[in-house]
Amino acid sequence: MRETRPFGQALLLAGIIFLLLSLLLPWWASYRFLLHQDQLIDRHFPLLVTSENHTALLPGMAELSIGHPLAADNQAWWFGRAAANHQRLLEQTPVFYRLETRAATMQWMLLSLPLSLACLLVFGGLYLRWRRENNDKEQHYRALLLDPEAGQLSVRDPVEQGILGLHQSHRHELETLQQQLTEAHQQGHQDSLTALGNRYAFRRDLGLMLTDDNKLATATLLIVRASALQDTNTRLGFQAGDQYLQDIVRLIRKVIQPVLGARAYRISGTDIAVLIKGQCEPLAQSLGTQLRQDLTHYQHLHELDCAAYMGFTQLLPGQSPEQVLIRADIALAQAQGGEPNGWRIVLKHQGDEDLGESQWRQRLQTMLAEDRIQLMVQPAQIRKPGMPGYNEIYSHFPNDNDGYYPTTTVFAMLQRLDLSMLFEQKIIEMTLRQIVEKNMPAQRWALNLTPASLQQNSFLIWLERLLLRDTNITSNLVFELDEHVLEHQLVAGKRLLEMIRRCGARSAVSKFGHGYGSFRLLKEVKPDYIKLDAQLVKHLEEDSTNQQFVRMIVDLAQRLGCHVIAEGVETGEQKRVLESMHVDGVQGYLIAKPSDLASFRGLAF
Known part of the structure; x- marks a missing residue:
C-alpha cells in the first residue's frame, strides 16, 4: 500500500x-x-x-x-x-x-x-x-490480511502476492511453532534419559484412573526403586549410573510388555512407576516374581548388593493420589527391609500407614528424642549344661492410643526416611544400659541388625567404638543377621561379622535353612549361633525329609563349633523331635512369650 x-x-x-x-x-x-x-x-x-x-x-x-x-x-x-x-x-x-x-x-x-x-x-x-x-485496494488488502481466501491472486499485483506470501510464511511458521510446541509438550511429559513418561505424566494418568466413572474398575500401581544408583554413581561415575538405570528400565519393559495397557514412568531419580489395569494381588505375584528373577540375575552379573526393590498397591476410583502413593511407599519401604530385589504389597487402609512422610518423620523423631521405644525379650531354653542363656531382644513402638505401631511399618518408614541408623543406634544404646543394670553375667543378649546396617560404613565405625568401651558387656552380646540378607550381601556381612568378633562379641545367623546354599553360607561365615527358621520347625514332626535336612544342619554346625537354636517352637512334639536331634536350644511361645526387658529376671524352669 x-x-x-x-x-x-x-x-x-x-x-x-x-x-x-x-x-x-x-x-x-x-x-x-x-x-x-x-x-x-x-x-x-x-x-x-x-x-x-x-x-x-x-x-x-x-x-x-x-x-x-x-x-x-x-x-x-x-x-x-x-x-x-x-x-x-x-x-x-x-x-x-x-x-x-x-x-x-x-x-x-x-x-x-x-x-x-x-x-x-x-x-x-x-x-x-x-x-x-x-481506498478499494486498501480495503481489499486489509481483508486479505485477515483472510487470505478473500484475495484473487494476480501476477501483476506484487502487493497481493506479498500479502499471500506473508500468509504462507506465517502459516509455515505457525505449523513449525505448533510442531515445536507439541514436541515440547511431549518432552515436558517425558523423561529424557529413559524415554518414559515423567512425574507430570504419571500424576495426570494416575488422576484419570482414580476419577474413572466406572466404579468397579481396578488398577495396580507398581513402584520399582533402583537402589544401587547412588552407589554406582559414586563408585563408577554418572555415565555408569545412567546405564544402570537404563538397564533397570529395560528389565521393567520386558516384564510389562505382555500386559495390555501397562505404562511406565520415571517419577524421581531412582523410582520407576508402572500403572496397570487389573487386580493387584495376581499382578503382583506374577510381575513381582518374574521381575525379581531378572533383577537377581542382573545383580549377580554386575556384582551388586541389590539391583532394585518393588512395592505394589491397589488403585480404586474415588481414592486420593496421596493415599495411593503413601501405600506404595510403605510397600516399597517394607521391601527394602527384606531380602534384596524383593517385593511387597500393601492393600488396606490403616490409619497409621496412611500418614504422610512428614507426619511419619515427625512421629519417628519424637520417638527418638523421648526414647519412646519399648524393649522386649524372648529367651531360649538351653539344653547344654554350662552354656550361657540366650535372650533375643525385640523392639516395640508405643503409640498415643495405648497400643503399638506395626513394627514392620515402622522399620519400613525408617528405611524410607533414612532414619534406620539413628534408631538402630538408639536401640543398641538402650539395650546396653538395661543389660548393665540387670547384672546377669550368665546370660547372652541377642540384638537383630537390619540390612541397612550393612550399607552404612559410619554405623560400623560407631558400633566398633561402642563395643570397645566395655569388653565385659561386649562379650555377652550376640548380633543376629538373617540368612537371606547375608546371602545377597555376603562381602558386607562378612566384614561386619569380622568386626564383631574382633571386638569380643558373637554373631548369629537367623532364619537359617532355606536350602542347600545354607551349607555354603555356614562355611563362609562360621557364626557362633545359627537359628533354624520357624518354617523348618512348623511341620517337623510330620515331615521326615525335613527332619533329615535339619539333622544335616545340626551335625555340620556342631562340627564347625556353632550352637544351634530352633525358633518358632510351639508344641511339645516339636520340642521332643528337636531335642532328639541334639539342638542346643529351643525358642518359641512354648518356652516363653516376649516380655518387657525392664522386668525380665531370666527364664523360669
Missing part, C-alpha cells in the same frame, strides 16, 4: 504544475503583447514631433503627459514594469506615458481561466479516481 502513495503525490504535483502553466503561459503571452505594443510606440514616437497636437495618444497608449510625470499608480501590477510609467524625450522635453493593459488582461483571463478550469477538472478527477481505487 505504501507503493501507491508516490503515485498520488506525483499526480498532485503534476496537477499543480499544469495549473501553474495554465496561468503562466497566457500571462506570458499577454506580457509579450504589451512589450510588442511598447515597441510599436517606440517606433511611432517620432510622429509626436511632427504632430500639431503633442498630446494625441499613439495606438497602445492609455495616458500621455509632456513635461509632467504621471501618477505612480499601477493598476495592472501583475504585468510588472510593462504596465508601469514609461518615459521618452521629445525635443529635450520629457514625455511620460502608460500602456493600455485592458486588452492584455482580458486576453490573459480568457486564456488562463478555461485552461485552469480544465486542469482542475482533469487532474481533480484523476486524483479522486485514484483515491477511490486506492
Whole structure:
C-alpha cells in the first residue's frame, strides 16, 4: 500500500504544475503583447514631433503627459514594469506615458481561466479516481490480511502476492511453532534419559484412573526403586549410573510388555512407576516374581548388593493420589527391609500407614528424642549344661492410643526416611544400659541388625567404638543377621561379622535353612549361633525329609563349633523331635512369650 502513495503525490504535483502553466503561459503571452505594443510606440514616437497636437495618444497608449510625470499608480501590477510609467524625450522635453493593459488582461483571463478550469477538472478527477481505487485496494488488502481466501491472486499485483506470501510464511511458521510446541509438550511429559513418561505424566494418568466413572474398575500401581544408583554413581561415575538405570528400565519393559495397557514412568531419580489395569494381588505375584528373577540375575552379573526393590498397591476410583502413593511407599519401604530385589504389597487402609512422610518423620523423631521405644525379650531354653542363656531382644513402638505401631511399618518408614541408623543406634544404646543394670553375667543378649546396617560404613565405625568401651558387656552380646540378607550381601556381612568378633562379641545367623546354599553360607561365615527358621520347625514332626535336612544342619554346625537354636517352637512334639536331634536350644511361645526387658529376671524352669 505504501507503493501507491508516490503515485498520488506525483499526480498532485503534476496537477499543480499544469495549473501553474495554465496561468503562466497566457500571462506570458499577454506580457509579450504589451512589450510588442511598447515597441510599436517606440517606433511611432517620432510622429509626436511632427504632430500639431503633442498630446494625441499613439495606438497602445492609455495616458500621455509632456513635461509632467504621471501618477505612480499601477493598476495592472501583475504585468510588472510593462504596465508601469514609461518615459521618452521629445525635443529635450520629457514625455511620460502608460500602456493600455485592458486588452492584455482580458486576453490573459480568457486564456488562463478555461485552461485552469480544465486542469482542475482533469487532474481533480484523476486524483479522486485514484483515491477511490486506492481506498478499494486498501480495503481489499486489509481483508486479505485477515483472510487470505478473500484475495484473487494476480501476477501483476506484487502487493497481493506479498500479502499471500506473508500468509504462507506465517502459516509455515505457525505449523513449525505448533510442531515445536507439541514436541515440547511431549518432552515436558517425558523423561529424557529413559524415554518414559515423567512425574507430570504419571500424576495426570494416575488422576484419570482414580476419577474413572466406572466404579468397579481396578488398577495396580507398581513402584520399582533402583537402589544401587547412588552407589554406582559414586563408585563408577554418572555415565555408569545412567546405564544402570537404563538397564533397570529395560528389565521393567520386558516384564510389562505382555500386559495390555501397562505404562511406565520415571517419577524421581531412582523410582520407576508402572500403572496397570487389573487386580493387584495376581499382578503382583506374577510381575513381582518374574521381575525379581531378572533383577537377581542382573545383580549377580554386575556384582551388586541389590539391583532394585518393588512395592505394589491397589488403585480404586474415588481414592486420593496421596493415599495411593503413601501405600506404595510403605510397600516399597517394607521391601527394602527384606531380602534384596524383593517385593511387597500393601492393600488396606490403616490409619497409621496412611500418614504422610512428614507426619511419619515427625512421629519417628519424637520417638527418638523421648526414647519412646519399648524393649522386649524372648529367651531360649538351653539344653547344654554350662552354656550361657540366650535372650533375643525385640523392639516395640508405643503409640498415643495405648497400643503399638506395626513394627514392620515402622522399620519400613525408617528405611524410607533414612532414619534406620539413628534408631538402630538408639536401640543398641538402650539395650546396653538395661543389660548393665540387670547384672546377669550368665546370660547372652541377642540384638537383630537390619540390612541397612550393612550399607552404612559410619554405623560400623560407631558400633566398633561402642563395643570397645566395655569388653565385659561386649562379650555377652550376640548380633543376629538373617540368612537371606547375608546371602545377597555376603562381602558386607562378612566384614561386619569380622568386626564383631574382633571386638569380643558373637554373631548369629537367623532364619537359617532355606536350602542347600545354607551349607555354603555356614562355611563362609562360621557364626557362633545359627537359628533354624520357624518354617523348618512348623511341620517337623510330620515331615521326615525335613527332619533329615535339619539333622544335616545340626551335625555340620556342631562340627564347625556353632550352637544351634530352633525358633518358632510351639508344641511339645516339636520340642521332643528337636531335642532328639541334639539342638542346643529351643525358642518359641512354648518356652516363653516376649516380655518387657525392664522386668525380665531370666527364664523360669
